[in-house]
Amino acid sequence: MMTVELGTTQVIIELLYLIASVLFILSLKWMSSPTTARHGIWAGEAGMVLAIGGTLLNRGMDYRLIATALVLGTIIGVPLGRVQMTAVPQRTALSHAFGALCVTLVGSAEFYLRAPNISRFMMSVLSLEVILGGLTVTGSLMAAGKLQEILPQRPLTYKGQNLVNFLLLAGALGIAVFLVLHPEARLLFPFMILIALAFGVLLIIPIGGADMPTVISLLNGYAGLSAAAMGFVLNNKLLIIAGALDGSSGLILSIIMSKAMNRSFTNVLFGAFGQVQAAAAAGEEARPVRSATPEEAAAILSAANRVIVVPGYGMAVAQAQHKVRELYDSLSKRGVDVRFAIHPVAGRMPGHMNVLLAEADIPYDRLIEMEEINGDFPQTDVALVIGANDVTNPAARSDASSPIYGMPILDVDKAHTVMVIKRSMNPGFAGIDNPLYYLDNTLMLFGDAKAFVGSIVRELSGGHG
Amino acid sequence: MNSSSNLINALFIFVLAGFIGFEVIRRVSPLLHTPLMSLTNALDAIAVVGAIVLVGEHQSKLSTVFGFIAVVAATSNIVGGFVITDRMLKMFKSSRPAAKPAAK
Numbered sequence: 001m002m003t004v005e006l007g008t009t010q011v012i013i014e015l016l017y018l019i020a021s022v023l024f025i026l027s028l029k030w031m032s033s034p035t036t037a038r039h040g041i042w043a044g045e046a047g048m049v050l051a052i053g054g055t056l057l058n059r060g061m062d063y064r065l066i067a068t069a070l071v072l073g074t075i076i077g078v079p080l081g082r083v084q085m086t087a088v089p090q091r092t093a094l095s096h097a098f099g100a101l102c103v104t105l106v107g108s109a110e111f112y113l114r115a116p117n118i119s120r121f122m123m124s125v126l127s128l129e130v131i132l133g134g135l136t137v138t139g140s141l142m143a144a145g146k147l148q149e150i151l152p153q154r155p156l157t158y159k160g161q162n163l164v165n166f167l168l169l170a171g172a173l174g175i176a177v178f179l180v181l182h183p184e185a186r187l188l189f190p191f192m193i194l195i196a197l198a199f200g201v202l203l204i205i206p207i208g209g210a211d212m213p214t215v216i217s218l219l220n221g222y223a224g225l226s227a228a229a230m231g232f233v234l235n236n237k238l239l240i241i242a243g244a245l246d247g248s249s250g251l252i253l254s255i256i257m258s259k260a261m262n263r264s265f266t267n268v269l270f271g272a273f274g275q276v277q278a279a280a281a282a283g284e285e286a287r288p289v290r291s292a293t294p295e296e297a298a299a300i301l302s303a304a305n306r307v308i309v310v311p312g313y314g315m316a317v318a319q320a321q322h323k324v325r326e327l328y329d330s331l332s333k334r335g336v337d338v339r340f341a342i343h344p345v346a347g348r349m350p351g352h353m354n355v356l357l358a359e360a361d362i363p364y365d366r367l368i369e370m371e372e373i374n375g376d377f378p379q380t381d382v383a384l385v386i387g388a389n390d391v392t393n394p395a396a397r398s399d400a401s402s403p404i405y406g407m408p409i410l411d412v413d414k415a416h417t418v419m420v421i422k423r424s425m426n427p428g429f430a431g432i433d434n435p436l437y438y439l440d441n442t443l444m445l446f447g448d449a450k451a452f453v454g455s456i457v458r459e460l461s462g463g464h465g
Numbered sequence: 466m467n468s469s470s471n472l473i474n475a476l477f478i479f480v481l482a483g484f485i486g487f488e489v490i491r492r493v494s495p496l497l498h499t500p501l502m503s504l505t506n507a508l509d510a511i512a513v514v515g516a517i518v519l520v521g522e523h524q525s526k527l528s529t530v531f532g533f534i535a536v537v538a539a540t541s542n543i544v545g546g547f548v549i550t551d552r553m554l555k556m557f558k559s560s561r562p563a564a565k566p567a568a569k
Contacts, residue, residue, distance in 0.1 A: 020511070024508050024511075025485055025489065027504065027508065028486070028489045028490060028493070028501075028504070028505070028508075029489050029492075031493045031497055031500070031501050031504060032489075032492045032493050032494060033494060034494070034496060034497060034554070034557040034559070035559075037497055037500065037554045037557070038551070038554050038555070040504065041504065041547060041550055041551050041554065044504060044507060044508055044547065045547055047508075047511075048507070048508070048511065048543055048547075051511055051514055052513065052514065052517070054514075055514040055517050055518065056517070056521075058518060058521060058522075060521075060522075061517075061518075061520075061521030061522065062520065062521050062522075062523055063521070065520050065521070065523075065529070065533065066517055066520050066521055066536065068533075069516075069520060069533050069536035069537050069540065070536060070540050072537045072540070073536060073537040073538065073539065073540020073541040073543070073544065074540055074541070074544045076537065076540075076541035076545075077540060077541035077542065077543065077544030077545035077546075077548070078544055078545070078548060079545075080541060080544075080545035080548075080549070081544060081545040081546070081547070081548025081549040081552070082548065082549070082552075083549070085553070088499060088503070088549065088553075091503075091545070091549065092499075092502055092503060092506065095503070095506045095541075095542045095545060095546060096506065098510075098538040098539070098541055098542050099506060099509050099510055099512065099538070099539065099542050101534070101535070101538045102510070102512050102513065102516055102535040102536075102538045102539040102542075103512050103535075105516070105531040105532070105534055105535040105538075106512065106515045106516050106519060106531065106532065106535050108531060109519050109525075109527060109528035109531040109532060109535075110519075110528075112525065112527055112528065113524055113525060113528055121469070121472055122472075216502070217502070220502055220505070220506070223506075223509060224505070224509055227509050227511075227512050228479055230512055230515060231475070231479075232472070232475050232479070234515045234518075235471055235475065236514065236515060237474075237475070237478050238511060238514070239511060239512060239514065239515060240475055240478050240479050240482060241478060241482040242508050242509055242511045242512075243479075243509065243512075244478075244479050244482035244483040244485075244486055245482060245485070245486040245489075245490075245505060245508065245509075246486075246505040246506070246508060246509035247483070247486070248483050248486030248487045248490060249486060249490045249501060249502070249505045250502075250505070252487065252490050252491060253498060253501075253502065256495075256498075342495075344495065349498075349499055349502065350495070350498035350499060350501075350502065351495060351496065351497060351498025351499035351500070351501070351502075352499050354495075354496045354497070354498075354499065354557075355499045355500070355553050355556070358553070358556040358557045358558070359556050361556075361558065363558055363559050363560030364496055364557045364558065364559060365559050365560055366560060367496060369495050369496075
């Protein structure tokens, strides 16, 4: 594959890879809109079949072993494709781990096949590949564990944490540099991997559940970059392209997520997130709140012209999305204009809330992004907050001492009436008090989201019909 | 195995593909960010081709074992990624098609 003439088979394989690259790019291009998105899957699948088919054209391969591995992977993959929509974030984290595992293993195998006959540049890229891959494997497993709630979601911090992490990373990079200069030191290679694996664990330990959307995106970016590095090592252009696409996708999503949480991107890159921690629920003197019953809530909603529902992850936890859909139907039938305001970090990964609402059959043109809908709150009769907390907290706009100060929020407080469905007055996940609840135009609807929305729906369809 | 011109070519491809990635993905609706991530995940598992060659060529015991596990991991991403992306996208329905027949 050097400057030597390529054989016919090689040319065919390269051409198939070229077609696959084009199909992959088209696949992502078609994801720009829900109307074309499913073409995107077909393009992606076609590209994948061509690429794998092309690879199998290589002569003298042990097809039986390959087929066994492909079948085994399929057996594992199908159930992973059939998880519930609420479990998609942990499935995604797990798949980042699998992707990075593949890259790390291939990189390691290539090292032992080639070393010490390996150029300095090649060894640098290979080190990058396995370090990024290794930390993504364990980092993603940790993230998946936290999302699945096998591991504690609370951020675990200890003194000197950043120093330990820094030293570990420096250690891995130190070995990498040594191997670049002395590739014959094959014994050192496993240590580099082990350190990368340990680093991945420690990187995610201090990160709390609320930061998962950023973490998943970042790990996605790392997985992509490590795959691109693998493409350099194998001189495989298709892999470089796919890795670059995946890497840029992950990085773009991380930037969007970090903006939505008011973190600088460098802050995210160095894994220093998880620092928005409760400024203690101090000042907890009992302020008066107004509350309402389902009957009252139903009466206010049916008298409204414009309603904006603000769903948060709490809605999904309570499995309330199908009841919310019934509410949407019932209000729409009465001529009420109902829309949904989606904060970028609603849910546990980028775009998660849209999927959860789409699953409940709520039309996607009713799901409006924060920037687009924020100007409409002052003309909105009722903002109904279900299971969302921090993303509606006006303190983010006004209170410079608040830990979430500067975070873009949904301006629900500007609606004529705000209704908040909440179990109790306990502060939310981040432990930050929400002044929204004490406003004069706010009504608290205390109860389980699913049950409460259910009783509003019953009120709307029943007696007062 | 690689001459330096190969590496320069690879670098060109990486940078250009990165640009295409940024431009294309910037245009993806935030509505679809979750399926986008599961799709790029499936596409990224194209790394399977490198693993397949390792398994097929049988160069050493270690490379065959590592390659085998790598093929399994990547294949599960390809299959799982496409299946779940398709399931998600099928759920996204517009309210307009339902309204149109009534209007006609």
